[in-house]
Amino acid sequence: MLRAVSNPLTSLSDRERVVAAKFAQGMTYREIGETLFIAPTTVRTHLSAIYRKLDIRNKVALASLLADQHEQDTGQAPSGDLSVEGSGPTVVAVLPFDNLSADEPWNRLADGLSAVDLARYPDLAVIARQTMLSYKGRRDDVRSIGRELNADYLLEGTLQAAAQQLRICVQLVDARTGVDLWTVRYDRSAEDLFAMQDMVTENVVNVLASCCGKLAKLRRDVVRRKHPASLRAYDYYLLGVEQHNFYTHASNAEAVRLLTRAIELDPGLARAWTVLGLAHAVAAINAFTNKPSVAKERWKLCLERALALDAGDTHARICLAELRALQGDLDATAREHDLALAAAPHDADTLALLAGGKAFVTGDPQEGYELANRAIRLNPHVSWYYSMLGRSSFVVGLHRECLTAFSQAPPDSPATLLFQAMAHAMLGETPQAIKIANRLAREFPDISAEGFIGSYPVTNPPAIAAIREGARRAGLA
Known part of the structure; x- marks a missing residue:
């Protein structure tokens, strides 16, 4: 994480500080411009000056710097969605894959493999691919790259070709320690390059970033080492997801408790509302409650709240559509299924x-x-x-x-x-x-x-x- 002895934000103008805070919270150029009544191009100019004055390269670094400074100044973690270690989404950087073969054409395949679309998972903060392209060919120690990017984990890989056989290796590395956490190797025929590329990248994405993926497990290990008094909304959410996926009476009750605590701390955490709704569904389906009608109503309310916060949550949309099938509107349910797919x-x-x-x-x-x-x-x-x-x-x-x-x-x-x-x-x-x-x-x-x-x-x-x-x-x- 970036640390400063004195407050680096004093170099920014008042307007630049406001722009920096809003951008770090996830607002777009257009949204910031509308809020401050300035043109998006003016927002871009302010951000260029901010990056130069603070000596940073990307939004993740900006969010981390603002969060660290807030904590130094107040002794408290920020209440927003700024990404600080242990409190917000895991930050992942996907390094350009190395082509170990002499033939230049394999470079295009290596570049395609490194386009691992982890960004579609709301539980992860993924550093932009455009930023990562500047690291192609660099041989720095992964810890120094991690520090530059303020990343928790780096994903790197290699491609080696011999005749029409390909070997692809992918590694997940702890950016702070340099320790390899997960490695997978694929040996595939090069006959159908596009199908092979899609298969490898999608497999890596899902194994790492699904609700039970490697990154979620790593993050929960960090959370479990914390003192209970220091747990935050996102921490409770991660622990709640873990308990939810055991599908026992006791684990489901614990999931409801943890996820309820998460939304008490952060009512805007859409994913927590979704999984809480699913936990109430599990209680109703498995007869874990003697009031199934109450569980169904809570199930429905949680999913509606999740979609009000994030209309793109396919999990909430699928489950809410299925609840509405009880009302007889199967055509609407089928349409929602098709849209989700x-x-x-x-x-x-x-x-x-x-x-x-x-x-x-x-x-x-x-x-x-x-x-x-x-x-x-x-x-x-x-x-x-x-x-x-x-x-x-x-x-x-x-x-x-x-x-x-x-x-x-x-x-x-x-x-x-x-x-x-x-x-x-x-x-x-x-x-x-x-x-x-x-x-x-x-x-x-x-x-x-x-x-x-x-x-x-x-x-x-x-x-x-x-x-x-x-x-x-x-x-x-």
Whole structure:
């Protein structure tokens, strides 16, 4: 992080300080111009002067400098969205990939691979690609580059070609220590360069930046080392997401507590509202509450609040559309599904959510099955994706594949047990079905097939028929 012995902001004019603060908070040139009644070109001129006077290169560095100075002056962290270590989105820099081959044409492929679109994830702050191009060919120590960029992590990679075979290596490095945190290698044929490039970049994006990705786990490790009194809204959000993804009664209650605390501290944190809504959904679907109607209403209110703050949140939009399917407007739900897929066709989290919607709510269950498989190909490390694959497999009649998928899903979720019992019954494996059904009756007496249908909501006729038949054969009707 940039640190200063004295206040470097004294070199700025009053107008420059206002422009700097608004730009660091995420406002565009046009928005700043409208607020201050000046032209966007004038805003750009002010920013050029600000960068020169403060000896910085980008918005991330500006935000960090302003946040540090605020903390030095007041002893408190800023209340806005300035990115300071441990309080705001993780800052990632993607370095231009190195071409280790002698042939010049491979440079274009290396440049394409380095266009890793982490910026589409709202939980990350990604330094602009234009800024990163200036680092092409530099051989500085990664820690010095990290300091220049005020980045938490650097993503770097290499490309090596031999005949028509390519080897691509990607590394995630801690920008402060220089330690390699994650490495992956791809050996691929060069026959279809564009398809290979897309596959590699999308896989890297999803493994690193999904809700359960490597960067989220690293960030949570930092948060857990903090004293509870120093936790901030974003910290509570990260911990809440982790608990939400365990899908147990206790973890879901803890997720609701943590996420509620996050929005108390920052009511404008849209992602926290979305996941809180999903936690209330999990409570209703899995009979974790004896007031499912209350949970559904909270689910709906949270998603509406999330979309009011961020209309581009595909997760909130998918789930709210599915709730409205209960009101009978399946055409509107289908349109929202199509819009979400068009907006985020390579986002594994979105694809997995849509898989459940296509299988259970409206659309073709076979398409839901294919979407779940696509999500897992993009990121095979997320357990709830396998829940969606298992559910959609059950609806399309692939009962053995359903059981295989659920073997990698959250094991103690009532919904997991429900589908495992039904799949065994459909395969004629009665002893296994009875054993799981007995566990459900013992540990989760309020869960039922009809309750699942009413809460998900399941409105797709093939899904309703499949679940009712499976429940009948498993003795769960």
